Amino acid sequence: MGGELGSTHHILSVLVENRFGVLSRVAGLFSRRGYNIYSLAVSPTEDERFSRMTIVVDTESAPIEQITKQLNKLVPVVKILELAEADAVEREMLLATVKASAELRSHVTELVSIFEAKILDVGHEAMTIMASGTPGKLDAFSELLAPFGIVELQRTGRIALPKLARRPKARRLRAVSGGS
Amino acid sequence: MKLTGAQALIKSLEMQGTEVVFGIPGGAILPVYDPLIESSIRHVLVRHEQGAGHMAEGYANVTGRPGVAMVTSGPAATNIVTPLCNAYMDSTPLVVITGQVPYQAIGSDAFQEADTVGITMPVTKHNWLVTDAADLPRIIREAFHVATTGRPGPVLVDVPKNVSNQVMDWYWPDSLDLPGYKPTTKGHAKQVKEAVKLMAGAERPVIYAGGGILKARAAEALRALAELIGAPVVTTLMARGAFPDRHEQALGMPGMHGNYTAITAMQRADLLIALGARFDDRVTGKVDGFAPEARVIHVDVDPAELGKVRRPDVPIVGDCRLVIEEMVKATRADRAKRDWPDLSPWWQQVRGWQERFPLRYEQHDDGPLKAQYCVEALRDNTPDDTIVVAGVGQHQMFASQYWHFDHPYTFVNSGGLGTMGFAVPAAVGAKVGRPESMVWAIDGDGCFQMTAQELVTASAERIPVKVAILNNAYLGMVRQWQELFYEERYSEVYLSPDLPDYVKWSEAMGCVAFRVEDPSDVVPTIEKANEVDDRPVVVDFRVDYREKVYPMVPAGATNDDVIVGPEVGEGGR
The missing domain is CATH 3.30.70.1150 (ACT-like. Chain A, domain 2)
Structure with missing residues (x-):
């Protein structure tokens, strides 16, 4: 739980459908593809249909791009944001x-x-x-x-949540979408 | 209208256009089998749940429609895990319905309870546990949608017995509730332009066509693109038939047992146009040494495949057919404006390899009988659009190498997972899907023993499939590796040519059966087998166990180190 993220650590904010088994699908994906979860927090959101997972992943085992693409293939995963530390x-x-x-x-x-x-x-x-x-x-x-x-x-x-924009378009968030 | 969950399930399958279900009933699925009696859906009663899954795969592969299988809970569900995994690896659309113990009993270690959703999570595109009969129509609709769109794959719907018995108000959903599922189908126009730019500069291009071409029904589009740019085309094991083998631009199969020209053309290419292919290790060999001079255009409907193995210069996410059609348009426009490089020096090189390194084997008149000869004899004595279904091993490679696949959806086999025993049930499913086509399973003796009981299904249901067992009395591919890489120390690979007696066994299962030992009997026996159209036929070809599959890229080697054939005088020649 180190305060400073290692260079191979990335924060993913993952919006998922609030259905049973979703955590198991996400955790199962990480283990079967050999990705490392550094920390994981799950909680309900403002919309009862969805939960938010904040996952810190270690990209030593696989590139972040591959991890987010595989996550995106899970049907209950709705949206993934990669949060840079400075922007969250x-x-x-x-x-x-x-x-x-x-x-x-x-x-x-x-x-x-x-x-x-x-x-x-x-x-x-x-x-x-x-x-x-x-x-x-x-x-x-x-x-x-x-x-x-x-x-x-x-x-x-x-x-984690993204920092709010002080000026329009000031956010430097990278949406990680399925269609790159 | 009030329906039970079971009735709603069957009605939902009908609404999805299901014409056949492969399955076998049992305790937890009992309620669902009752309304099946009145349904228009045909049911094929299998002898083992694995058979149901592979039949559904065979059906899906030749029709393009999702295969549907239905089995009960517990051991039935675990028995169908292999087909699910197989379909997941080969992107085959499958909808599997499993019974489950009553919802209240889940988690209590009830009789025939298994955590089916948990067990199948890693081998399905998605799965559902139904908790309320009112959800059934929506879930079935979602299941078919997920199975057939984007990158196709297997899905599973687990239905507890109390849900099947529960009464609900029938409805058919007009929308889906899948906020996280939006496959990209249309390729990015700018990327298509970038692809054309690369193609326009290539002097040694190769089209690397994968199974995605067939899934996207893009064979025509592929042909248009290939003929327009004039590049050689390799078709992977999963793409055999996606481009006609007898087309002058066809190089055939690349990879571990591909032919020298297909392998080497990729190695020397300056541009690989990968269409619905995934740079599988059996194609690339050692990745670091694969196609070292090539830039890469990679088109795939699954974004996760782009950059998974090899970083493409131009990645395009989208449906292969739609993207290739855009590429064709953009290429036409570009070629109207400027000249593209002359590919004749490249073709000269390619033709040189083809001449120097053709596939080869020797069949002597007095034997021993060669497996390759049997495949060629089948090829030359069956209709042009015969569907070939292979298991896994030497026979599968011989089938892929020596057959001329000139039509899409005429080759069905287990590619990614390498499931021995796939051929017999998959052939049954293929014949159900395309009854007007002749279906020949080309199987090994090891494979045949794993799922042969489905010939009972075929006899009972009058599904006249044909099975050629290339019987070399060994687990041939394993034997080949032990010969080449374990100093001929043969460990547990001998099976015996006549235990079981394949002819008697097949006859006991209601088939017509023949045995062939002499090369001169091969063609007449095939002709006799072709005549049988009211029941399955099995031909036991006693072939030379010393024969090995060549060419071969040894595991861990680069494709430059392909072994073209045995040394002169080596065993089997």
Whole structure:
């Protein structure tokens, strides 16, 4: 879940029909063609007929063009946008249970307030924290939490939407369509 | 009008113009077989579900209409996975209906339950699990649409038993709900222009015609383009018949067992015009060394094929027929304005290869009988438009090499998947689709044993197919590889020429059967077989096991390293 995308990582925002089995079709395509998924997030959209998948793919195994073309062949895949990092707003969420005995607790809460995170649960020796932000910010946060001792950590994978145009035609989005 | 899901399903198939369903009933599909009794649809009762799938493929390949197969749940569904995969690889339009356990029982490991939609996801273009009988007409319409448009392929509709029994209000949908499915058919005009620009400058062009020509019904358009630009044409295994073999521009089949001229013309070409072909590894050999000097125009209806193996200089997404017709128009206009290079030096080279490296084998009068001779004898003693159906292996390559395919849709075989056992059921399906044509399956003894029981189907249904078994008592192609690449260490390839006794076995299945060992008996026996028109015929040709398929490009080698034939005195000569 690195904050900086590697040079072989691409973000695909994939609009799919909201039907059962769609995730399985997409995941199956990646595995049978040997493509690597780096992270994957699925959620409903404003239109109940569709869901949006934000997939970070590793193109070391296959060129992004081939991956998007194969994805486009899946009947329930409606539209694919490839989001360049500079052209997208992206967020990710993190949940972490960190060791925090009484004497260290204040150090942890200090970090929590710096990163505008939230404490969700407190125990005698540990607390569970939620943070959201750019993947880079979450990387930094988890690095700073590490010395306290991370008991468990989970991240959602990034979700992304295109940046809005400030001026007409300022968007540098590349629509990846079936008919190239 | 109130109908059960089962009635709606059958009525939907009728609405789609289905004339025949290949299938076999069982528990979960029982409700659907009941309204079939009143239906106008013909049902061919197979002996194994794999047979139903391959029959539907054979039918689809010779008619251009989607083949329909119907089987029950669980083991029936898993048995039809091979034909689905085969059809997926060869882009054959297939609609397969499977029964499923009642919806409420799904996931409970019920009797004859299998996750059919999950299992067939990787081998279908799309599949559906029907959860409400009211969806059936729409789903069937969508299924036929997806199977037959764009790059054709197999689809599957899984129908739980309670859905078949559920009562619904009949309707026929006037629109489809497929927001993510919009195949591009019309080629980009600018790209067509770019293609013509490349063709106009080429001195050594080759048209590389693939199976997409046949799928798009573009054989006439291909011929028009070929004759207009005067380039040699190679037809891949999947495209045999797409361009007449006896046309002066035809070079025949390229690839691992293609002829020297077809292979070498591609290697030396300065332009490949790839039409509905996918640069399969059996055609390209080692990709890095394939057609090293050629620029590439690549036309395909599936955008994912463009650049998958070889990056084209001019990619064109679209239906082959529509795009080629545009190319023909644009070429005419261009040639009216300027002269294109003279191709006669190129043809001189090509003719030189043809003269020096023809296909060759030797048949001596006193035997042993050669498989190639049997294929040539069949070719010369059957009607011009005979449909040839092959399995997979040496016999398939001999059939493709030695037959003269002068008409489209006269060669059916398993190309991409290489499914042994394809020929017998596919021939039955082909004969059902084109009853007026003579259908000869050219099969191997290994292949024949995999699906021979469908000859029972053919006898029972009076489908008079003809089967030539080129019986060399071996898994011949595997034997060939063991001979050439495993130092003649033969491992598990011997099958015996007379176990089973093919004549007795065929007779037991209701066929007329002959055995041929002597070269002089070949033609008279073929003539006798051709006379039989009320039941299947099987001819057991006892052929020389030492014969190998040449030319051959060894696996992993470039096409420059083609082996033209055996050394003098090598086995089999």
